Amino acid sequence: MTESGLAERVLKGDERSAGRLISLIEEGTEEGYRELRGLFPFTGKAQVVGITGPPGAGKSTLTGGLALAFSKQGKKVGVVACDPTSAGGTGALLGDRLRMKNAEKRGIFIRSMAHRGFHGGVARAAAGAVYVLEGLGKETILVESVGAGQAEKGLSSLCDTVVILYTPDYGDEIQLLKAGLMEIGDILVVNKGDLPGAAEAVGELSRAAGSRPAAGGWTAPVVATRADRGEGLAALAEAIEGHWRFITRAGLEERRRAKIASLLASLLREEVWRRFGGAVEGSAAWARIAGEAMDRRIDPYSAVEAIMGKTSFFIEGEGPGEKRA
Amino acid sequence: MTESGLAERVLKGDERSAGRLISLIEEGTEEGYRELRGLFPFTGKAQVVGITGPPGAGKSTLTGGLALAFSKQGKKVGVVACDPTSAGGTGALLGDRLRMKNAEKRGIFIRSMAHRGFHGGVARAAAGAVYVLEGLGKETILVESVGAGQAEKGLSSLCDTVVILYTPDYGDEIQLLKAGLMEIGDILVVNKGDLPGAAEAVGELSRAAGSRPAAGGWTAPVVATRADRGEGLAALAEAIEGHWRFITRAGLEERRRAKIASLLASLLREEVWRRFGGAVEGSAAWARIAGEAMDRRIDPYSAVEAIMGKTSFFIEGEGPGEKRA
Numbered sequence: 001m002t003e004s005g006l007a008e009r010v011l012k013g014d015e016r017s018a019g020r021l022i023s024l025i026e027e028g029t030e031e032g033y034r035e036l037r038g039l040f041p042f043t044g045k046a047q048v049v050g051i052t053g054p055p056g057a058g059k060s061t062l063t064g065g066l067a068l069a070f071s072k073q074g075k076k077v078g079v080v081a082c083d084p085t086s087a088g089g090t091g092a093l094l095g096d097r098l099r100m101k102n103a104e105k106r107g108i109f110i111r112s113m114a115h116r117g118f119h120g121g122v123a124r125a126a127a128g129a130v131y132v133l134e135g136l137g138k139e140t141i142l143v144e145s146v147g148a149g150q151a152e153k154g155l156s157s158l159c160d161t162v163v164i165l166y167t168p169d170y171g172d173e174i175q176l177l178k179a180g181l182m183e184i185g186d187i188l189v190v191n192k193g194d195l196p197g198a199a200e201a202v203g204e205l206s207r208a209a210g211s212r213p214a215a216g217g218w219t220a221p222v223v224a225t226r227a228d229r230g231e232g233l234a235a236l237a238e239a240i241e242g243h244w245r246f247i248t249r250a251g252l253e254e255r256r257r258a259k260i261a262s263l264l265a266s267l268l269r270e271e272v273w274r275r276f277g278g279a280v281e282g283s284a285a286w287a288r289i290a291g292e293a294m295d296r297r298i299d300p301y302s303a304v305e306a307i308m309g310k311t312s313f314f315i316e317g318e319g320p321g322e323k324r325a
Numbered sequence: 326m327t328e329s330g331l332a333e334r335v336l337k338g339d340e341r342s343a344g345r346l347i348s349l350i351e352e353g354t355e356e357g358y359r360e361l362r363g364l365f366p367f368t369g370k371a372q373v374v375g376i377t378g379p380p381g382a383g384k385s386t387l388t389g390g391l392a393l394a395f396s397k398q399g400k401k402v403g404v405v406a407c408d409p410t411s412a413g414g415t416g417a418l419l420g421d422r423l424r425m426k427n428a429e430k431r432g433i434f435i436r437s438m439a440h441r442g443f444h445g446g447v448a449r450a451a452a453g454a455v456y457v458l459e460g461l462g463k464e465t466i467l468v469e470s471v472g473a474g475q476a477e478k479g480l481s482s483l484c485d486t487v488v489i490l491y492t493p494d495y496g497d498e499i500q501l502l503k504a505g506l507m508e509i510g511d512i513l514v515v516n517k518g519d520l521p522g523a524a525e526a527v528g529e530l531s532r533a534a535g536s537r538p539a540a541g542g543w544t545a546p547v548v549a550t551r552a553d554r555g556e557g558l559a560a561l562a563e564a565i566e567g568h569w570r571f572i573t574r575a576g577l578e579e580r581r582r583a584k585i586a587s588l589l590a591s592l593l594r595e596e597v598w599r600r601f602g603g604a605v606e607g608s609a610a611w612a613r614i615a616g617e618a619m620d621r622r623i624d625p626y627s628a629v630e631a632i633m634g635k636t637s638f639f640i641e642g643e644g645p646g647e648k649r650a
Contacts, residue, residue: 033624033630043621054379260621261615264629265606267628267629268602268629268632269598269602276638277594280593280597280640281593285640285642285643286593290586293589294586296369298365299456303592304593304596305358305596308597310640312639312641313600314638315604315635317635318608
């Protein structure tokens with residue numbers, strides 16, 4: 001079917017081909033996307049679980065523990081770790097930890113992604129990796145990602161279930177974490193449950209979750225863990241399975257269509273910028289206007305307005321897509 | 326000069342007009358940007374200091390303490406707090422804290438921003454607020470922002486000096502924080518210096534900073550603080566002034582030109598998306614293609630490729646900006 005046969009080999013369960021294909025997608029090669037096309041119709045069977053939270057919350061340790069817990073239940077597990085900063089960060093750490101626990105012998109496939117470009121870049125590569133792991137036949141796919149604003153929304157568009165980690169020591173900031181993160185969190189975890197304030201944090205999050213159930217009537221459960229000792233992981237795994245039963249009953253297909261729409265929007269955003277933004281930035285007109293702004297002869301907003309006034313854009317068969325404001 | 330006279334009133338030091346103008350900029354109104362044009366030539370005199378770090382690191386407390394410390398030295402201080410999640414978060418907390426300390430009597434102008442849209446949105450509104458505070462005659466402007474990937478790069482393009490907060494309890498993740506954050510950090514702070522591991526964290530960060538001095542020979546100093554008790558704030562204020570002396574000597578103008586260029590790029594990115602992305606998303610062609618992707622008849626990457634193949638884009642006087650790949 002496909003030219004290099006990578007997709008076929010992935011569908012037969014060849015992990016080395018899976019790794020190779022993910023690399024091709026990360027590098028943004030034609031071949032990567034072409035092979036992915038062959039895989040896409042076979043995706044959509046796994047439960048994709050996002051695990052997010054701020055640095056220091058213990059995401060790597062918890063993800064590793066969960067991967068082992070699901071694997072011990074007989075599930076085929078894949079892990080995609082999205083580094084927040086640079087290659088060799090979390091993903092590598094997570095990989096190291098799992099390797100120490102003989103994760104590979106258990107058939108857990110682990111892949112760490114470099115964080116590429118803007119938000120769209122993360123979604124792009126991570127989505128590709130998830131599709132490859134689905135093609136490989138993984139049943140539970142854990143996607144670990146640092147939690148922060150848009151990155152989380154990207155994660156939400158990739159995952160069936162989003163788990164958000166807190167620790168008890170956020171103090172006042174737990175208020176705003178609650179507000180922002182709870183919008184996308186299907187399950188809330190208070191990790192480092194031995195720290196002072198853990199019970200209060202669980203209580204506070206539970207009350208907040210109870211007061212705003214998500215569409216369809218799901219109320220995010222709050223689970224206390226000590227991931228470093230494996231405590232609470234069984235309860236968390238059970239909560240994740242509970243959410244899967246819920247969304248399967250409540251209309252998985254509809255939910256996934258909405259998530260694909262959201263992923264499409266972020267891929268489109270990235271591509272629009274890459275092509276048109278690159279063209280604008282490379283133009284002689286922009287060089288002149290930007291120079292004036294750097295001299296403080298024109299403010300940055302007026303500079304952007306000035307260059308946008310010189311651009312036009314068309315969609316085939318639909319006439320001008322945008323006229324000057 | 327300007328139609329509503331807001332810019333003039335800001336230049337005369339009217340704080341109420343400053344607040345009003347920042348609101349107009351946040352709302353993205355024509356009037357806001359028009360008035361900002363009148364202010365821009367008067368900007369560039371203050372030291373703009375960014376304060377960033379993950380949730381829980383104690384940014385609000387530290388920013389409040391620093392604002393008071395600079396104010397007690399007789400400096401005119403402004404604070405821009407960029408909420409990571411929603412209006413009423415950190416900024417409001419910070420405002421509450423400072424108000425308790427009679428910050429307003431000391432002439433500290435505090436403004437909290439709602440986090441709008443993607444990364445570009447943050448830069449857009451926060452940059453506007455900084456320009457307004459400069460117009461108001463503030464000499465030291467503190468910009469507090471949650472630390473995460475691109476948000477930090479946006480902060481770096483706004484600020485002369487970037488202070489990054491760590492806490493001793495990041496564990497392994499300090500490794501990747503170091504890698505990612507140190508690229509933009511001019512001063513590193515280990516807050517919560519009473520927690521175990523503080524001395525080790527200071528040592529580790531100092532070694533890392535020493536091994537990669539920034540362009541021009543600046544080595545980021547590492548300062549230990551307990552912001553909740555005000556400990557270490559005098560040393561931090563001194564480090565911030567030391568950095569100002571350094572960049573003033575090393576070529577402030579060149580540094581600021583580079584930062585304006587980076588701000589321009591993020592404003593341009595946002596605007597390109599808003600206009601062209603919006604046009605693509607609203608097109609009949611995209612509705613059809615996106616529908617196929619939601620049915621899993623076409624993969625998301627091919628869907629984006631398909632719609633991009635139907636678009637074209639021109640810059641006045643420069644011919645086609647982008648041909649089909």
